[in-house]
Amino acid sequence: MxxxxxxxxxxxxxxxxxxxxxxxxxxxxxxxxxxxxxxxxxxxxxxxxxxxxxxxxxxxxxxxxxxxxxxxxxxxxxxxxxxxxxxxxxxxxxxxxxxxxxxxxxxxxxxxxxxxxxxxxxxxxxxxxxxxxxxxxxxxxxxxxxxxxxxxxxxxxxxxxxxxxxxxxxxxxxxxxxxxxxxxxxxxxxxxTFSFLHELEMLLENGLIKGGDLNNAIVYVDKEISEATMLKLEKAFNKKKLSVKANGILDNLTLxxxxxxxxxxxxxxxxxxxxxxxxxxxxxxxxxxxxxxxxxxxxxxxxxxxxxxxxYVPKYDLSLPPLMDIHKIMDMLPHRPPFLLIDRIIELSDEHVVGMKNVTMNEPFFTGHFPGAPVMPGVLQVEAMAQTGGILVLSTVPDPENYLTLFMKIDKVKFKRQVLPGDTLIFHCSLITPIRRGICHMQAYAYANDKLVSEAELMAQIVKRT
Missing domain, CATH: 3.30.230.20 (lpxc deacetylase, domain 1)
Structure with missing residues (x-):
């Protein structure tokens, strides 16, 4: 796709x-x-x-x-x-x-x-x-x-x-x-549209093509026409006289x-x-x-x-230097550990952004979220997608450090698979509509292990810090 x-x-x-x-x-x-x-x-x-x-x-x-x-x-x-x-x-x-x-x-x-x-x-x-x-x-x-x-x-x-x-x-x-x-x-x-004579006869007998006439259907004459059939066609098409022309088409229709x-x-x-x-x-x-x-x-x-x-799972070469490392991300986003949930930005354009997070056993949320069987909370996956999208919307202003990104709406959220310690999460956010007045409407996906793990439609707005 x-x-x-x-x-x-x-x-x-x-x-x-x-x-x-x-x-x-x-x-x-x-x-x-x-x-x-x-x-x-x-x-x-x-x-x-x-x-x-x-x-x-x-x-x-x-x-x-x-x-x-x-x-x-x-x-x-x-x-x-x-x-x-x-x-x-x-x-x-x-x-x-x-x-x-x-x-x-x-x-x-x-x-x-x-x-x-x-x-x-x-x-x-x-x-x-x-x-x-x-x-x-x-x-x-x-x-x-x-x-x-x-x-x-x-x-x-x-x-x-x-x-x-x-x-x-x-x-x-x-x-x-x-x-x-x-x-x-x-x-x-x-x-x-066109029809053959033998089909036309069948359609007429079955009460179909009531709206047909010789101006909206080409009729190819693929068999001999009896006089009785010709009379029936003349009546059906309200014509005084029908004939077969040299090109094998009924009446005088020009191709x-x-x-x-x-x-x-x-x-x-x-x-x-x-x-x-x-x-x-x-x-x-x-x-x-x-x-x-x-x-x-x-x-x-x-x-x-x-x-x-x-x-569909996009492919990225994670061995390449990132477009933005954690320091550049913190220069733009107001979030800080433990609530900063992205480590790198891999791609950034006017219409999309791709971020990454390495999920480790040391994540603070694992302390209380099923410590015996740690699973990354779905709401934090959504938050990570939103932070990735925040990079996209903040990149449209010259002084992103002076803005905050706030949620307006979350819709069509789906969680497909568990995210576990050791997973590398890739977040892909693309615009559904262009950014207007600081409002960003995005389709967001999260991937891990070549599988889609979660998705959501997100709407956020950047506002000036007071």
Whole structure:
């Protein structure tokens, strides 16, 4: 797990679109609202009692037939992928998506209209740093039944390549590539959804795609059309006359690009993988992707990220001279033994600090804290993390010796393992938000023996000594 210098982003104001749902045919309004840092993407059903919120989470996917469908506590969101692809493609991190129905409007079957309205809202940089998972090894998922496979390999940025082959002459084999997210709007966002004639007939028979027409779905004719079928399609699409053009597409729809189908599959991959909930730095290679394989891969990668984040232990060379020894620490911090709980500062930047403590049997707290089986008190681990963070906040003033660092809040404290005499504790504190008016909001971790032993969110403020 690695943190980039990129800041999180949201939109500048509320914007909305109205259209029909592809499968329901119902009129629906979608609103995009600015959201706070670390909010991510979430859908809100304003048409239901209590206006329930459904996070954009791969683990909430319950169905991948004709779209990626989420459900939480019986509340559903259908075909989420085109909306989510637009957000990822514009590198927007935090948005609340309000819907007055289960399904976003299909618009023209692409992400184009969502991109346009989000750009009208304006994109605003936030203070918090963006989390990004950096891929260091090959990770893949294969659906043996269909042969669909998604692989991610290391890359300097998020890239996607899709390869499509449905075994039909009318579509053939197509590839599409996105080398950088900044190209999404121009190269991918207007690629429309598509269907084959045999699928279309089945969907119509089952009462689906009520909102479909020939302006929001490319229909590839992969079989002979009987006169009866043609009449049925004309009635369904409210057209006086339909025909199959030379390129094998129903009616007179003009493709935006020869490989529009592959580009739309790439769009779907981006939207479906948004459900991982973390930005990715790596190259996706998707062979015959579909919503099912996309979601299975998203769940697998999300679990890997969760485990790596939980088990991540930074490595430091403790044989090197420290950035600050005990004397320099005492020049900055007001604490003194026995309540000075850090021995060295190893790293210090504008956004993070790393400290160290050697825990010995001679620690005064062992005299009364289980002397027969000495264990370092958890509250003192938190205090040591806070003192390490104090170095970070005090380093922002020219005269740190004239300030005190005081706790304002402690949150989400977890103790994972015992800390015993002989352990070397490493404390890593990083800013959750920039320091403002002397207030520091940090995520702090303590490690020993290549294991996470405790963690906490800390908020402290420096105040002038009186």
């Amino acid at each position: 690695s943190i980039t210098n990129n800041k999180q982003r949201t939109i500048g104001k509320e914007v909305s679109l109205t259209g029909v749902g592809l499968h329901t045919g119902s009129n629906v309004t979608i609103k995009f609202l600015p959201a706070s840092e670390n909010h991510g993407y979430a859908f809100k059903r304003v048409d239901l009692e209590g206006e329930p919120i459904i996070p954009a989470d791969a683990n909430l996917v319950v169905n991948t037939q004709r779209g990626t469908n989420l459900e939480k506590n019986g509340v559903k969101i259908q075909t989420s992928e085109h909306v989510l692809a637009a957000l990822v493609g514009l590198e927007i991190d935090n948005v609340l998506i309000e819907l007055n129905a289960a399904e976003p409007p299909i618009m023209d079957g692409s992400s184009k209209f969502f991109v346009e309205v989000l750009e009208k809202a304006g994109i605003v940089e936030q203070d918090a740093i963006r989390d990004e998972y950096i891929v260091k090894e090959v990770i893949s998922f294969k659906d043996d039944k269909t042969g669909s496979e998604i692989t991610i390999i290391p890359s300097d940025e998020y890239q996607v390549m899709t390869m499509v082959d449905f075994g039909t002459k009318v579509l053939g084999t197509q590839n599409a590539t996105l080398d950088k997210l900044s190209d999404f709007k121009a190269e991918i966002s207007n690629a429309r 935006h690009q020869p490989n529009e189908a592959a580009r739309h599959k790439l769009l779907d991959v981006i939207g479906d993988l948004a459900l991982i909930g973390t930005r990715i730095r790596g190259k996706i290679i998707a062979n015959k992707p579909g919503h099912y394989v996309n979601n299975q891969f998203a769940k697998k990668l999300a679990q890997i990220i969760k485990l790596e984040k939980r088990n």
